[in-house]
Amino acid sequence: MNRIADAFTKAKSDNRICFIPFCEFGYPSLEEFSKIIDIICKYGDIVEVGIPFSDPIADGPIIQKASNIALKNGANLSKAFEWLYNFRKYNTSIPVVFMLYYNLIHYVGVREFFKIAKDIDLDGVIIPDLPIEESDNVYPYKDGVSVIWLASVTTSDKRLEKIVEKSDSFVYCVSVKGVTGPREEISKDGLDLIRRIKRISNIPTVLGFGLKSKDQIRSLVGIADGVIVGSEIVRIVEDLDDSKLVRFLEELKSATSML
Amino acid sequence: MYNLPDERGYFGEYGGRFVPETLMEPLLQLEDAYNRIKNDEFFWQDYNRLLQDYVGRPTPLYYAGRLSEKLGFKVYLKREDLCHTGAHKINNCIGQALLAIKMGKSRIIAETGAGQHGVATATVASLLGLRCTIYMGEEDMARQKMNVFRMKLLGAEVIPVSSGSKTLKEAINSALRDWVTNIDDTYYLIGSVIGPHPYPMIVRDFQSVIGKEARKQILEKEERLPDYVVACVGGGSNSIGIFYPFLEDDVKLIGVEGGGLGLETKKHAASISNSQIGILHGCKMYLMQEEYGNIMNTYSVSAGLDYPGVGPEHSYLKDIGRVRYDYATDDIALKGFKELSQLEGIIPALESAHAVGYLFVSDIPKDSIVIVNLSGRGDKDIDIVMREINYE
Numbered sequence: 001m002n003r004i005a006d007a008f009t010k011a012k013s014d015n016r017i018c019f020i021p022f023c024e025f026g027y028p029s030l031e032e033f034s035k036i037i038d039i040i041c042k043y044g045d046i047v048e049v050g051i052p053f054s055d056p057i058a059d060g061p062i063i064q065k066a067s068n069i070a071l072k073n074g075a076n077l078s079k080a081f082e083w084l085y086n087f088r089k090y091n092t093s094i095p096v097v098f099m100l101y102y103n104l105i106h107y108v109g110v111r112e113f114f115k116i117a118k119d120i121d122l123d124g125v126i127i128p129d130l131p132i133e134e135s136d137n138v139y140p141y142k143d144g145v146s147v148i149w150l151a152s153v154t155t156s157d158k159r160l161e162k163i164v165e166k167s168d169s170f171v172y173c174v175s176v177k178g179v180t181g182p183r184e185e186i187s188k189d190g191l192d193l194i195r196r197i198k199r200i201s202n203i204p205t206v207l208g209f210g211l212k213s214k215d216q217i218r219s220l221v222g223i224a225d226g227v228i229v230g231s232e233i234v235r236i237v238e239d240l241d242d243s244k245l246v247r248f249l250e251e252l253k254s255a256t257s258m259l
Numbered sequence: 260m261y262n263l264p265d266e267r268g269y270f271g272e273y274g275g276r277f278v279p280e281t282l283m284e285p286l287l288q289l290e291d292a293y294n295r296i297k298n299d300e301f302f303w304q305d306y307n308r309l310l311q312d313y314v315g316r317p318t319p320l321y322y323a324g325r326l327s328e329k330l331g332f333k334v335y336l337k338r339e340d341l342c343h344t345g346a347h348k349i350n351n352c353i354g355q356a357l358l359a360i361k362m363g364k365s366r367i368i369a370e371t372g373a374g375q376h377g378v379a380t381a382t383v384a385s386l387l388g389l390r391c392t393i394y395m396g397e398e399d400m401a402r403q404k405m406n407v408f409r410m411k412l413l414g415a416e417v418i419p420v421s422s423g424s425k426t427l428k429e430a431i432n433s434a435l436r437d438w439v440t441n442i443d444d445t446y447y448l449i450g451s452v453i454g455p456h457p458y459p460m461i462v463r464d465f466q467s468v469i470g471k472e473a474r475k476q477i478l479e480k481e482e483r484l485p486d487y488v489v490a491c492v493g494g495g496s497n498s499i500g501i502f503y504p505f506l507e508d509d510v511k512l513i514g515v516e517g518g519g520l521g522l523e524t525k526k527h528a529a530s531i532s533n534s535q536i537g538i539l540h541g542c543k544m545y546l547m548q549e550e551y552g553n554i555m556n557t558y559s560v561s562a563g564l565d566y567p568g569v570g571p572e573h574s575y576l577k578d579i580g581r582v583r584y585d586y587a588t589d590d591i592a593l594k595g596f597k598e599l600s601q602l603e604g605i606i607p608a609l610e611s612a613h614a615v616g617y618l619f620v621s622d623i624p625k626d627s628i629v630i631v632n633l634s635g636r637g638d639k640d641i642d643i644v645m646r647e648i649n650y651e
Binding site: 053054055056057058060064068071076077078102103104106107108128129130131132133134149150151152153154155156159174177178179 | 267275276277278279280281283284285422423428429432435436439440441442443536537538539540541543546548549550551552553554
């Protein structure tokens with residue numbers, strides 16, 4: 001069973017692109033997180049869970065702040081594994097990927113990390129500070145867990161080929177030069193990046209970094225195979241207003257449909 | 260023959276390039292540009308001319324007679340404190356800023372802890388007509404006010420960093436975030452032998468002028484190599500700079516980390532003595548961490564040593580046993596600070612004072628010849644030392 005691949009297939013058959021909401025583990029509190037993720041799972045085709053880290057260099061202010069609060073709440077990788085273990089008791093259908101900085105994996109031990117990940121049914125990992133040149137650090141141990149590589153608007157065609165070649169579920173396309181956080185426009189370079197990948201591979205492409213509105217998502221339908229929305233969801237989660245979150249997720253989800 | 264890093268940027272198992280994808284192409288471009296200037300004699304002519312006429316190199320190797328008498332062995336001080344701007348940091352800044360210009364960049368950014376690297380970067384930016392932004396932790400800005408003012412006077416923008424520990428570690432996070440956003444026109448001028456490949460190599464190469472000079476100078480004065488070379492280690496740029504040209508000699512090398520209030524208190528910055536390995540700021544190295552792999556907030560009386568990691572090359576030199584790493588606590592550093600001031604009329608930077616203080620507690624045998632890298636001068640630390648020794 002490959003839940004991530006199935007998610008893309010299913011979205012396609014529904015005439016949609018994949019919607020991948022992000023939330024930070026342990027934010028705004030450990031209890032609230034468990035509630036929020038259950039809401040998010042109703043709308044997401046795949047969910048991305050950020051594991052808090054003391055030095056999130058790829059993240060902008062919103063996720064930095066959430067990560068910081070989550071750490072103060074006592075969130076850590078071990079508790080995230082525990083959460084997923086319990087979550088899988090009642091939800092075995094949605095693919096879950098963890099976004100975490102490499103040191104958190106290294107600290108546990110790469111082999112041990114992937115062993116636990118596989119045991120508790122984690123579908124994939126996104127490691128924002130691990131470029132393809134360092135893939136040997138994780139590849140021998142991943143054992144069925146997908147490692148999702150990032151491609152950026154600065155990535156050359158030559159390196160893009162290597163990234164595509166190593167990718168086994170989807171390529172995470174970083175749409176901007178910069179850190180995570182909502183932006184008004186989708187850059188032309190971001191769209192070009194997707195087209196550059198499409199020219200060399202059938203691997204699904206997912207655009208992330210900077211997305212925040214239904215209009216942006218609508219403009220990507222027919223171009224990308226999926227979208228990740230992170231900071232804007234984290235910002236809304238902060239308000240602790242479930243109905244506001246539901247309205248936002250509904251709005252984004254509806255924008256993923258082909259006309 | 261010692262020939263590291265390898266082509267993937269590793270020193271043994273340390274180093275590498277653990278960075279967001281967006282930074283990979285800029286790093287490859289940097290590596291490429293550096294490889295091109297490496298054999299460009301005109302580049303090195305420019306570099307050496309500025310070191311001589313602007314920085315004031317070669318710096319003296321000074322025989323510290325009264326200190327030697329007190330310690331029972333001969334101590335020579337490599338006087339990096341006499342460099343323009345007051346520390347060794349400028350050696351690297353001149354080299355990298357010239358490289359930035361070769362790469363067509365018009366803006367340089369840097370992190371700073373004690374402010375010495377920030378001042379040196381701002382100085383070189385002003386000299387070469389580059390725009391300059393310096394990131395500095397709020398905590399460090401409070402303890403190094405004079406350097407903040409110096410940077411502003413030199414025309415740099417100083418951005419306070421208020422997240423996390425509010426020190427050097429966070430300043431690097433912010434600088435990396437700036438670089439990833441502004442890579443088209445911006446050059447990130449890293450001040451220590453840390454960060455993703457090729458930075459640890461580039462910074463080492465530009466700093467190794469210290470050791471090259473010292474080696475030549477000691478041969479002139481003593482007609483033999485020293486028994487020991489001692490230097491303080493934060494990220495590790497002054498120490499690698501003086502150690503590197505001695506690596507293949509029969510000379511004992513000692514790196515002195517910031518022992519803070521003592522290793523048992525957890526309030527220290529002695530990454531190698533702490534023995535954990537991890538990944539931060541683009542490289543694998545000895546790195547102080549809390550449970551679950553979050554990075555520990557370190558402590559040292561000296562802002563320049565207050566960093567949880569240590570350069571990958573140092574990590575490697577530790578493992579192969581080529582360099583011995585030890586530490587000096589705040590108290591030992593303050594002793595070094597006072598002794599050097601009173602015996603030699605030289606007020607050292609608190610960083611360098613760790614290496615000087617270490618001499619008083621080390622097991623260096625009588626009659627040895629020792630070179631200490633006096634990496635910077637102490638003006639910037641006067642306020643802190645006044646507080647620490649309860650000066651009325």
